[in-house]
Amino acid sequence: MIKNPASSFDLNSYLISKRKKVNAFINEILNNTVNSSRIVQAMHYSLMAGGKRVRPILCIAASEAVGGNADDVLPAACALEMIHTYSLIHDDLPAMDNDDLRRGKPTCHIAFDEATAILAGDALLTLALRILSSINLINEKNSSNWLRVVHRISFAAGHNGMIEGQMRDIASEGTLLSLEELENMHSLKTGALIEAAIFSGALLGGGSPRQIDQLEIYAKNIGLAFQVADDILNVEGDPAVMGKAAGTDNARGKSTYPSIMGLNESKEFAKKIVRNALQALDDFDNKSDPLSAIACYIIERKK
Amino acid sequence: MIKNPASSFDLNSYLISKRKKVNAFINEILNNTVNSSRIVQAMHYSLMAGGKRVRPILCIAASEAVGGNADDVLPAACALEMIHTYSLIHDDLPAMDNDDLRRGKPTCHIAFDEATAILAGDALLTLALRILSSINLINEKNSSNWLRVVHRISFAAGHNGMIEGQMRDIASEGTLLSLEELENMHSLKTGALIEAAIFSGALLGGGSPRQIDQLEIYAKNIGLAFQVADDILNVEGDPAVMGKAAGTDNARGKSTYPSIMGLNESKEFAKKIVRNALQALDDFDNKSDPLSAIACYIIERKK
Numbered sequence: 001m002i003k004n005p006a007s008s009f010d011l012n013s014y015l016i017s018k019r020k021k022v023n024a025f026i027n028e029i030l031n032n033t034v035n036s037s038r039i040v041q042a043m044h045y046s047l048m049a050g051g052k053r054v055r056p057i058l059c060i061a062a063s064e065a066v067g068g069n070a071d072d073v074l075p076a077a078c079a080l081e082m083i084h085t086y087s088l089i090h091d092d093l094p095a096m097d098n099d100d101l102r103r104g105k106p107t108c109h110i111a112f113d114e115a116t117a118i119l120a121g122d123a124l125l126t127l128a129l130r131i132l133s134s135i136n137l138i139n140e141k142n143s144s145n146w147l148r149v150v151h152r153i154s155f156a157a158g159h160n161g162m163i164e165g166q167m168r169d170i171a172s173e174g175t176l177l178s179l180e181e182l183e184n185m186h187s188l189k190t191g192a193l194i195e196a197a198i199f200s201g202a203l204l205g206g207g208s209p210r211q212i213d214q215l216e217i218y219a220k221n222i223g224l225a226f227q228v229a230d231d232i233l234n235v236e237g238d239p240a241v242m243g244k245a246a247g248t249d250n251a252r253g254k255s256t257y258p259s260i261m262g263l264n265e266s267k268e269f270a271k272k273i274v275r276n277a278l279q280a281l282d283d284f285d286n287k288s289d290p291l292s293a294i295a296c297y298i299i300e301r302k303k
Numbered sequence: 304m305i306k307n308p309a310s311s312f313d314l315n316s317y318l319i320s321k322r323k324k325v326n327a328f329i330n331e332i333l334n335n336t337v338n339s340s341r342i343v344q345a346m347h348y349s350l351m352a353g354g355k356r357v358r359p360i361l362c363i364a365a366s367e368a369v370g371g372n373a374d375d376v377l378p379a380a381c382a383l384e385m386i387h388t389y390s391l392i393h394d395d396l397p398a399m400d401n402d403d404l405r406r407g408k409p410t411c412h413i414a415f416d417e418a419t420a421i422l423a424g425d426a427l428l429t430l431a432l433r434i435l436s437s438i439n440l441i442n443e444k445n446s447s448n449w450l451r452v453v454h455r456i457s458f459a460a461g462h463n464g465m466i467e468g469q470m471r472d473i474a475s476e477g478t479l480l481s482l483e484e485l486e487n488m489h490s491l492k493t494g495a496l497i498e499a500a501i502f503s504g505a506l507l508g509g510g511s512p513r514q515i516d517q518l519e520i521y522a523k524n525i526g527l528a529f530q531v532a533d534d535i536l537n538v539e540g541d542p543a544v545m546g547k548a549a550g551t552d553n554a555r556g557k558s559t560y561p562s563i564m565g566l567n568e569s570k571e572f573a574k575k576i577v578r579n580a581l582q583a584l585d586d587f588d589n590k591s592d593p594l595s596a597i598a599c600y601i602i603e604r605k606k
Contacts (some may be wrong), residue, residue: 039462039470090425095417113474114398118421119466122393122428126461129432133454135447144446147436150453154433159342159426167342170418 002274005281006289009135014290015057018070022056022081023048023072030132033303042112042120046085051105053194055080058222058294059201062215065281068205075137076149076200079128084123084193089117091166125268129154140218142204149200151293156196165189177255183224191223204292212279218291221277225298228270231256235263270299305574307599308581309592314600316592318360321373324507325359328377333523345423346413346430353406357529358496361597365518368584368591371508377502378440379452379503381432386460388546389427392420394469421539432457444508454502459499482557486527493528502581517583519592521594524580528601531562531573534559538566540605573602 030044040071056077063073070077092099092107093114100110111116131137132150165188172185198219202212234249235258249256257266277295281288333347350463357379366376373380395402395410402412412420434440435453459463468491474489501522506517507599537552538561552559560569584591 037462037467037470038474039467043462086425090421093418093421095421115396116470117395118396118398119470122389122425123462123466125425126457130454130457130461133450133457135451143450147446147450147453148439150436150450151433151438154429154436158429158433159340159346160406163422163426163429164340164342167419167422175453257538283402 001085002271002296002299003277003290005278006292006296008287009289009293011293012026012291014293015026015069018057018060019053020052021060021070021074022077023079024080025048029127037120038112038116039123040192042108042116043124044296045111046089046120047082047124049105051081051085053081055084055197058194058219058291059197060199061288061290061294062198062219063205064201065215065284065291066202066205066207066211067126067287068201068207072199073204075131076153076204077197079131079153080130080193080197080200082124082131083153083162086121086128087157087162087166089124093117096166096170125157128296137169145203148203153193153196156192161192162190165192172255175255177260179260182257182260186224186227187220190227191220194221194223194226209285214283215291216281218277218295221273221280222295222298225270225273225277225295228257228266228273229299229301232263233265233271233301233303242261267299274299305577305581305599307595308584309589309595309599312592312596314593317596321360321363322356322431324363324373324377325356325380325549328381329384332381332430341415341419341424342422346427349392349423349428350385351413352408354384354388356384358387358500361497361522361525361594362500363379364591364593364597365501365504365510365522366508367504368518368587368594369505369508369510369514370590371504371510371561376504378434378437379456379507380500382434382456383496383500383503385427385431385434386456386465388441389424389431390460390465390469392424392427392525396420399469399473410454421475428460448506451506455502456496456499464491464495465493468495471534475558477556478558480563481565485558485560489527489530490523493530494523497526497529498522498558514587517586518594520583521580521598524583525598525601528573528580528598531560531569532602532604533574534561534570535566535573536604536606570602577602 026047028045030040051178057078059077060070060075063069088102089108091097093109099107101107108120112120129150132146132153140145157163165185168185169189177185193217198215199205199212207215222291232248234256250259259271261269274295278292281292320501329350333343333350362376362380363373366372367415391405392411393404394400396412402410404410411423433454435456441449460466468488471488472492480488498519502515502516505518510518534552537550537559553562560572564572577598580597593594
C-alpha cells in the first residue's frame with residue numbers, strides 16, 4: 001500500500017459532485033443548440049453514455065489545487081470530455097477497432113449509422129473548440145490564457161498526440177512492442193490529453209509557473225499509472241466487479257505491461273509512478289487532496 | 304454582363320501570387336512537424352492535391368480590403384484550407400459520398416486506407432485550431448480577436464454549420480428539395496465557412512464594425528453565387544474545359560438551382576446576387592478590387 005496523504009478525504013463524494021456539475025454543463029450546452037437534428041442526437045447519445053468524466057475532473061481538481069474554482073474551468077473541462085468522446089466514436093468505427101459495444105451500450109455507428117457517427121465525432125471535436133473560445137462562457141479578460149488552452153489541447157489531441165497514438169495502436173495489432181514503444185504509444189494516445197487537462201486547469205485556475213510544472217509531473221505519472229493499472233486489471237480483475245471480461249488483452253495478443261515486464265513487476269512499477277505523482281504535490285496544501293486521492297485510487301480500484 | 308468596378312484589376316496574377324503564399328505557409332507548417340508518420344503523409348497528400356485555395360484567398364482579400372495585409376491573416380487563411388480539406392476527406396469516405404476520385408486523383412482513403420483517412424481528417428481539423436492559437440504564429444497582443452476567430456470558424460464548421468449541411472446533403476439524396484431547403488443546405492454546407500473566412504480576414508485586418516458588416520453581406524452573396532454558378536456549369540459547361548463531366552447533377556436526380564427555378568432564371572439570379580455582393584463594397588476604396596474581381600469571376604468562369 002501507498003501512504004495516501006489525503007486518506008481522510010472523501011473521494012467518492014467529490015467525484016459524484018464534480019461529475020454532476022460537468023454533466024449539467026454539457027446538457028446545458030447541448031440544449032442551447034438551436035438545432036435538434038440527428039447529428040445532435042448522436043452527439044448527446046455518446047456524451048451521455050456513462051463516461052466517468054476523468055479528464056474534466058482532473059482539470060477541475062488541478063484548478064482547485066492552485067486556488068482556482070470549478071466554475072472558471074468548466075468550459076475547458078467539458079471541452080476535454082467532448083474531445084475524449086469524439087475519439088471513442090471514431091476509434092469504434094468499422095474501419096478502426098470495429099467495436100459494437102461500449103460500456104454495455106451500442107456504439108454510435110450501431111445506434112445511428114456510420115456516416116452519422118463520423119460526423120458526430122467531427123462535430124464534438126469542433127464544438128469543444130467552439131466552447132473554449134466562447135466569450136459567453138469564458139472570461140474575456142483572460143483571452144490569452146484561453147488561447148494557450150486551445151493550443152495545448154489541440155496539440156495534445158492532434159497528429160503529434162492522441163491521433164498519432166491511435167495510428168500506432170492500430171499498426172501495432174498482433175506485433176509485440178518493446179517497453180519503450182508501449183510507453184510512447186500510451187503517452188500519445190491517452191497521456192497527452194490527460195496532461196492537457198491538468199495543464200488547462202492549473203493555468204486557468206491561476207497557478208504559478210512552478211505550480212504548473214509540478215502538476216505536469218503529476219499528470220505524466222498518473223497518465224501512465226492509469227494504463228499500467230488497466231493492464232493489471234485486465235489480467236486479474238474480477239469480471240463481475242469490472243462489468244467486462246478479463247484476460248482479453250492476452251487473448252488478442254496485445255502488448256501490455258504485464259506481458260512485457262511481468263505481473264508483479266507491473267504492480268511495483270504502478271506503485272512507483274503513483275509515488276512520483278504524489279511527490280510532485282509535496283509543496284501544495286490540502287487543496288490538492290483530490291489530486292492525491294485520485295492518484296492513490298488509480299491503483300486501488302477494482303474496475 | 305455585370306459592370307465590374309475593378310475591370311482593370313489583374314485577378315489571375317493576384318490569385319497565383321496568393322496561392323503561392325498560402326501553399327508556402329502550409330508546407331512550412333507540415334515540414335515543421337517533428338512527426339513524418341503515415342498520418343502526416345496523408346494530411347500532406349490531401350492538402351496538396353490541387354485545391355484552388357478559395358477560402359484562404361477570400362480571407363486575405365478581406366483583410367486587404369480593410370487595410371490589413373496577407374501575412375497577418377495567413378494562419379487563419381491556412382487553417383480554413385485545412386478545415387475545408389478535412390471536410391472533403393470525410394465527405395469522400397465510403398460511408399458518405401463514397402468517391403474514389405477528387406480532382407482526378409485518388410481520394411485519401413483510396414491512396415491510403417479508410418482508418419488513415421478518418422484520422423487524417425481529424426488531424427487536419429485539429430491542426431487548424433492549433434494554428435489559430437499558436438502564439439509563435441499570431442500576434443499575442445491580439446489574443447481576443449484570435450479567440451473570436453477560433454469561435455467563428457468552429458461555429459461555422461460545426462453542427463450548426465458545415466457538418467449539418469453535409470448531414471442534410473446526405474439525407475436529401477434522391478428527394479426533391481424546395482428552393483428554401485436547397486438554399487439552407489448550401490448556406491450551411493459551404494456558405495458558413497466562406498463567411499467565416501471573410502469575417503476572419505476583416506476582423507484580423509483591423510476592419511471597423513461597419514466594414515465587417517458590409518463584408519459579411521458580400522460573403523453571404525458570393526457564397527450563394529458560387530453554388531448557383533456551379534449548378535449552371537454542371538448543366539451547360541464544356542467537359543473539356545471543366546476537366547470533369549457535365550450533366551451529372553441531373554443524372555443523379557440532385558436538386559439544383561436550374562432544376563428548381565429553370566436555367567435562365569438561375570443565370571439572372573446569379574447576376575442579381577453578384578450585384579448585391581458588389582454593392583456591399585460601395586463604400587470601400589480600390590483595396591477591395593480583388594473582392595470585386597472575385598465576385599464577377601464567379602459567374603464568368605467556365606470551370
